[in-house]
Amino acid sequence: MSEANSLKSVMAQLAEAEKQRAEPELTSRQRRARTVARLAAVQALYQMELGGQGVDTVVDEFNNHRFDADLDGEPLAEADEAWFAEIVRGVVSGQKAIDTAVVTRLASGWRIERLDATLRALLRAGAWELREKPDVPREIVIDEYVELAKAFFDAAEAKFVNAALDGVARDARG
Structure with missing residues (x-):
């Protein structure tokens, strides 16, 4: 993942953005x-792609070590x-x-493999939620x-994520 931003700055950006929206029927803590x-x-997802670890290994690692750990000198906020x-x-x-679903929304001739690994992880996770969690409003997911893209990349990549996920949402949800 990009080293440009510390976990602290990413969490601060996400906290500020979270103030701007509300996921229905969830408390602020749940959101x-x-x-x-x-x-x-x-x-x-990024770690799995670069490290070649299996899904159960990575999920267990996060659940058993990362969520309770102190990362970048800051405790990771409570995760669902x-x-x-x-x-x-x-x-x-x-x-x-x-x-x-993602490739359908990329420019003609683009392959998902051409994307940065972090962008792939962002798009895959977002596309999964849009396709599999219709109870979560598309605006919230996007x-x-x-x-998250803004926390790791410049505005151009954030716009790219927005456009790609908006297209996936239209395809998945009409």
Whole structure:
């Protein structure tokens, strides 16, 4: 994952963005826990891709060590560990269909392999939620992953994530 931003600055950006929106029927604490779960899912997918570790190994590592750990000198905020595991396992089990959904929304001739590994993880996690969690409003899903993109990349990549996930949402949800 990009080293440009510390975990502290990423969490601060996500906290500020979370103030701008509300996921229905969830408390502020539950929304925050989902945001942290999404961030961790992107990190886990990235780690799996680069390290070649299996899904159960990575999910167990996060659940047993990372969520309770002190990262970058800051404690990781409470995560919705079940949501995290569902995203990671869902992306892995549905990766072929998810990649197809994402590639459909890339510029002609682009392959998902050409994307940065962090962008792939962001798009895969966001596409999975859009396809598999119709109870979560599309705006929430897209906004969350766009904010994650902003935390790690410049505005151009965030716009790219926004456009790609918006297209996936239209395809998946009409």
